[in-house]
Amino acid sequence: MPEETASAAAAEPMNVARTVTELMDPEKSGQLLDAGLDILIQYGPNIIFAILIFYIGKMIAKLIKRMIIKAMNRGKVDPLIVGFTSSIVYIGMLVFVVVASLGQLGIQTTSFIAILGAAGLAIGLALQGSLANFAAGFLLIIFRPFKEGDVIEAAGVTGKVDVIQVFTTTLKTPDNKTIIIPNASLGNGNITNYSTQDRRRIDLTIGVSYDADLKDVRTILTDIVNKDERIMSDPAPLIVVGELADNSVNFFVRVWVKSEDYWDVYFAANETVKIRLDEAGIGIPYPQRDVHVYEHKAA
Numbered sequence: 001m002p003e004e005t006a007s008a009a010a011a012e013p014m015n016v017a018r019t020v021t022e023l024m025d026p027e028k029s030g031q032l033l034d035a036g037l038d039i040l041i042q043y044g045p046n047i048i049f050a051i052l053i054f055y056i057g058k059m060i061a062k063l064i065k066r067m068i069i070k071a072m073n074r075g076k077v078d079p080l081i082v083g084f085t086s087s088i089v090y091i092g093m094l095v096f097v098v099v100a101s102l103g104q105l106g107i108q109t110t111s112f113i114a115i116l117g118a119a120g121l122a123i124g125l126a127l128q129g130s131l132a133n134f135a136a137g138f139l140l141i142i143f144r145p146f147k148e149g150d151v152i153e154a155a156g157v158t159g160k161v162d163v164i165q166v167f168t169t170t171l172k173t174p175d176n177k178t179i180i181i182p183n184a185s186l187g188n189g190n191i192t193n194y195s196t197q198d199r200r201r202i203d204l205t206i207g208v209s210y211d212a213d214l215k216d217v218r219t220i221l222t223d224i225v226n227k228d229e230r231i232m233s234d235p236a237p238l239i240v241v242g243e244l245a246d247n248s249v250n251f252f253v254r255v256w257v258k259s260e261d262y263w264d265v266y267f268a269a270n271e272t273v274k275i276r277l278d279e280a281g282i283g284i285p286y287p288q289r290d291v292h293v294y295e296h297k298a299a
Contacts, residue, residue: 050104057097065090081141081166129184130167136187137166150195155185199232200262202255206273207248209283214241217251220276225255230265232256248285 065086072082095116099109141164146152150161152171157179159171169186171179194200208217218239225237235256242252257265277284 046105050101053104054097054101057100058094061090061093061097064093077141081138084166085138132184133167133182136183137164137168139187140164140169140183141166145191146193146195150193152194153192155181155189157181195259198259199256200259202253202257202262202266202269204253204255204266204269204273205242206251206253206277207245207284208251208277209285210249212249212282214249216280217277217282220280220282221251221253221273224269224272224276225253228265228269230257230261232258247287 068086068089069082072085099113103109140146146161148161148164151159152161157171157173159173159177159179161169162172162178163170166183168180168182171181173179206217206221208214221239222237225231225239231237232255237256238252238254240252241249243250253269255265255269274284
């Protein structure tokens with residue numbers, strides 16, 4: 001065994017020396033050089049073009065990413081949306097650039113693209129609900145049908161917008177409850193925003209008895225409206241007989257107030273109307289039912 005090991009150790013330098021000698025042989029060196037030149041001529045331009053496609057494409061992707069960030073920041077879009085959108089666009093463009101570079105090298109990218117498509121489809125199906133919430137949240141932040149602090153009615157609830165996030169929106173109700181609504185529910189339904197306008201109209205329906213003097217009722221209602229300084233004169237208040245109902249004559253009162261005064265004026269007007277009508281002896285009817293009892297005597 002020691003002799004075999006020594007022989008192998010001595011043979012290794014001899015093999016290296018033989019290889020070096022073969023490479024120094026002019027005939028074999030020329031063959032290797034010709035083969036290298038053939039490979040360079042055949043694949044060199046494709047390699048150069050692939051490198052150029054990658055670096056130029058990467059530069060363009062970075063430029064587009066910066067443009068998107070500037071445009072969204074100029075539009076005062078949420079920073080979370082800005083970062084996410086710009087990153088998604090950049091990564092998508094990089095994938096396209098890499099695929100284009102591999103195609104320039106002659107590598108078949110069809111199967112690669114198919115794998116990416118299948119993976120994207122699987123992820124999309126697995127995260128269908130979350131993606132729907134994200135898409136709706138993205139659109140809410142972009143188009144801004146409401147902002148933080150607005151009072152809205154949506155998804156069957158009413159409250160003040162506390163936080164707008166990518167997947168959910170949080171509302172605070174007047175009785176201080178916190179309601180978290182998935183953005184998909186907001187995106188698929190109607191949204192009523194009570195805070196976008198600086199003034200709102202109060203609609204009151206006042207029912208009085210058929211025996212009441214309508215002129216007296218109109219005078220009382222007009223006096224109530226004129227004495228409340230919170231009620232605007234332009235647009236002018238509207239007081240009309242709007243309906244001859246089953247049990248009452250209904251007056252429609254339409255007045256405009258500042259949005260922040262809406263509920264104060266609404267509650268105060270209802271109370272004042274009741275007090276003034278009672279003082280004037282004008283009744284406010286309510287549904288009544290007469291029950292007649294008949295006694296049948298046995299024959």
